[in-house]
Amino acid sequence: MRVLLCTFIQIVMWCGYSIVLFLSHHDHNFYETILMLMFGYFNFLVAQRLNINKSVALNMTISLTLIYVTGKMIIG
Template identity: 80%
Template sequence: MRVFLCTLIQMIMWCGYSIVLFLSHHDHSFYETILLFMFGYFNFLVAQRLHLNKSIALNMTLSLTIIYITGKALIG
């Protein structure tokens, strides 16, 4: 149940990241990359806050980040 809740929260966070990118479409790609790492780290902290094992939290965060980046690249 904690893994499902963490996945749901991280998906909501990535939706928030998409909204932030949409609102700041004039920013350089460097700042978007820094923001990506900040959101990824925050998602990792949320996973740890839900008392998940560090390795599970890291694997879940990395896999959802890769899924988000792949989906963003495919959609445009």
């Protein structure tokens, strides 16, 4: 149940990241990358805060980050 809740929270966080990118569309790619790393780290901290094992939290965060980046590349 905690993993499902964490997955939902991380999806909401990536939606928030998309909104931030939309509102700051004049930023350079470097700053967008730094912001993405910050959101990814924050998602990892949320997963750890929900008492999920570190390796599971890291795998879940990396998987959802890759899904987000792939979807962003496909959609445009």
